[in-house]
Amino acid sequence: MNDYSFGYLFVGIFALVGLAMGLIAFFLAFALRPKRIDSDLATTSYECGIPPKTDSKIKFNIRYIVFALIFVAFDVEAVFLYPWAVKVKELGTYAIFEVTLFIAILLVGYFYAWGRGLLKWD
Amino acid sequence: MNFASFYPEMVLLVGACIILLLSVFKFALRKYVLGLLAILTVVISFIVMQAVPGIREPAGNLFVQNDFSNFARGLLLVISVPILISSLDMFNDASKRQGEFVFLMLISVTGLMLLVQSSHMLSLYLGIELSSIPLYMLAGLKSHNPKSKEAVVKYFLLGAFASAMTIYGISLIYTTAGTFSFVELFNNIKGTPLEMAGFIFVLAGLSFKIAAVPFHFWAPDVYEGSPPISTAFISVAPKIGALIVLSRFISMGINPAASDNFANLVKWSIAAISALSMTYGNLTAIWQTEVKRIMAYSSIAQIGYMLIGIVVIAFSPEAVIRSEGARGILMYVTAYALMNIAVFSVIKVVEARRGGTTLNHFKGLSKTDPGLALAMTVSLVSLLGIPFAAGFFGKLLIFTAGVSAGLYWLVVLAVINSAISAFYYFGIVKNMYFEAPDQECLRTETKPGFSFAYLVAVICSVLTLVIGLLPWIYQLIAKASESL
Numbered sequence: 001m002n003d004y005s006f007g008y009l010f011v012g013i014f015a016l017v018g019l020a021m022g023l024i025a026f027f028l029a030f031a032l033r034p035k036r037i038d039s040d041l042a043t044t045s046y047e048c049g050i051p052p053k054t055d056s057k058i059k060f061n062i063r064y065i066v067f068a069l070i071f072v073a074f075d076v077e078a079v080f081l082y083p084w085a086v087k088v089k090e091l092g093t094y095a096i097f098e099v100t101l102f103i104a105i106l107l108v109g110y111f112y113a114w115g116r117g118l119l120k121w122d
Numbered sequence: 123m124n125f126a127s128f129y130p131e132m133v134l135l136v137g138a139c140i141i142l143l144l145s146v147f148k149f150a151l152r153k154y155v156l157g158l159l160a161i162l163t164v165v166i167s168f169i170v171m172q173a174v175p176g177i178r179e180p181a182g183n184l185f186v187q188n189d190f191s192n193f194a195r196g197l198l199l200v201i202s203v204p205i206l207i208s209s210l211d212m213f214n215d216a217s218k219r220q221g222e223f224v225f226l227m228l229i230s231v232t233g234l235m236l237l238v239q240s241s242h243m244l245s246l247y248l249g250i251e252l253s254s255i256p257l258y259m260l261a262g263l264k265s266h267n268p269k270s271k272e273a274v275v276k277y278f279l280l281g282a283f284a285s286a287m288t289i290y291g292i293s294l295i296y297t298t299a300g301t302f303s304f305v306e307l308f309n310n311i312k313g314t315p316l317e318m319a320g321f322i323f324v325l326a327g328l329s330f331k332i333a334a335v336p337f338h339f340w341a342p343d344v345y346e347g348s349p350p351i352s353t354a355f356i357s358v359a360p361k362i363g364a365l366i367v368l369s370r371f372i373s374m375g376i377n378p379a380a381s382d383n384f385a386n387l388v389k390w391s392i393a394a395i396s397a398l399s400m401t402y403g404n405l406t407a408i409w410q411t412e413v414k415r416i417m418a419y420s421s422i423a424q425i426g427y428m429l430i431g432i433v434v435i436a437f438s439p440e441a442v443i444r445s446e447g448a449r450g451i452l453m454y455v456t457a458y459a460l461m462n463i464a465v466f467s468v469i470k471v472v473e474a475r476r477g478g479t480t481l482n483h484f485k486g487l488s489k490t491d492p493g494l495a496l497a498m499t500v501s502l503v504s505l506l507g508i509p510f511a512a513g514f515f516g517k518l519l520i521f522t523a524g525v526s527a528g529l530y531w532l533v534v535l536a537v538i539n540s541a542i543s544a545f546y547y548f549g550i551v552k553n554m555y556f557e558a559p560d561q562e563c564l565r566t567e568t569k570p571g572f573s574f575a576y577l578v579a580v581i582c583s584v585l586t587l588v589i590g591l592l593p594w595i596y597q598l599i600a601k602a603s604e605s606l
Contacts, residue, residue, distance in 0.1 A: 105139070112146060116218065
């Protein structure tokens with residue numbers, strides 16, 4: 001076994017442990033849960049503690065997708081900003097310039113969505 | 123990293139963002155202002171590429187800048203001008219879509235310009251994605267009818283699948299070669315089964331972008347459903363990008379002496395794709411009655427001819443023959459871009475004036491629109507490869523390169539296929555000149571006014587006639603292909 005495939009040993013161990021974690025959780029749930037279920041309510045899906053009213057397959061407003069898209073764009077931006085913020089002192093002004101550019105590109109999309117009226121509900 | 127090398131791309135990006143932000147405001151002649159700004163951006167980018175010193179310096183490991191990649195960049199910028207001009211009559215004045223079209227197109231051109239200079243798997247993938255995602259949206263910009271919706275969904279899903287295949291192939295090559303850079307791959311590919319599978323996956327992803335058999339199934343539906351001006355772009359620009367990067371990958375990244383198995387796989391897989399594409403495209407185009415579908419299958423056949431240049435590069439290690447193959451590719455894509463833009467501009471005008479694009483709609487076009495019929499005829503004759511049209515010189519250079527590399531069987535097959543393609547190209551010409559107009563397809567109520575697509579069709583077909591006779595274009599291409 002050379003160094004190269006030895007590196008993959010850890011990937012294999014990681015995969016096995018990950019699989020085992022899931023299986024153990026399932027097994028524990030199976031072992032600990034009450035065997036006898038009295039009410040129908042207990043078998044329904046959990047919806048904030050109140051009895052569910054309708055099927056989960058409902059029509060929802062397509063306008064949500066615009067908000068979802070813009071949310072994802074800025075959510076991902078935040079993810080990129082964390083590692084940048086940790087290292088910004090060492091990286092210096094160049095990194096500040098790069099992040100400004102990154103945010104500016106995202107802002108173009110945001111202003112476009114705003115200008116097109118995609119953020120208005122009606 | 124030398125930023126001066128990327129000024130042309132930066133100009134395009136900044137221009138695209140400004141146009142996108144301007145497009146949300148209402149002002150007089152918005153459509154024309156945005157279109158003109160886009161053309162201005164492309165022109166400035168081209169001037170910057172030619173003028174700014176230091177632009178030909180190497181730009182790190184990710185990109186390579188030489189005459190070959192710079193010719194392709196310049197070509198991409200040049201062909202986007204006629205498409206931008208003819209896009210001016212795609213939307214009505216009140217539509218907000220002009221800004222979106224222009225923005226998406228400029229971003230896609232930026233991606234392709236990065237793709238043609240990439241010499242690294244990561245920049246290759248970056249270029250492919252940056253150019254493809256706007257293309258999916260361009261295909262769906264006028265999605266009123268079900269066919270258009272089908273086209274965009276099909277294109278997006280299959281395109282995403284092809285991109286996934288590409289990146290999976292890249293990861294497989296990396297597992298044993300341990301590098302992404304083409305130059306380092308040259309010494310590190312040992313021909314393991316994983317690398318072979320990886321190469322096939324990368325080739326499959328790129329073949330999807332150029333619509334080569336057996337990854338062509340999206341092309342006819344997308345060409346039929348998309349707006350014709352988008353189709354002109356979809357059918358031309360990604361092919362330039364993918365062909366250029368494929369020829370660089372094979373010439374820089376694959377060492378023919380390293381492993382017989384791997385070298386044979388590279389040679390014969392591309393030769394098979396080339397032979398299958400031209401044969402299948404031509405034999406299927408014969409049976410079509412919708413001109414857009416004929417052009418889709420014709421472009422599948424054309425990519426088969428262009429791939430001969432790549433086969434030449436894969437088969438012969440000698441630099442002289444390789445640059446001959448590269449010369450053929452460059453001449454052919456230049457000619458093909460002009461011809462296809464002209465054809466799809468004609469299709470656009472016919473669709474607007476006659477309400478459809480079946481062969482019936484083209485009947486008697488020479489009587490109602492003689493200029494249009496002539497432009498179409500010139501482009502089709504050039505696609506066929508009749509002497510003194512640009513397509514002839516493209517085919518000439520490609521076929522002579524094939525003969526120099528000893529690929530007689532492929533060249534003979536290509537010549538037979540060119541003969542077959544005469545059937546359907548002249549079928550359209552026959553309908554335009556020797557048939558009476560179909561009364562049901564004539565829209566007498568709409569008075570034909572000025573049309574930008576008409577202008578572009580005429581300009582591109584005239585260029586098709588003269589460009590093969592200009593000596594400087596051969597000097598340019600010969601110089602570019604030497605630095606492959």
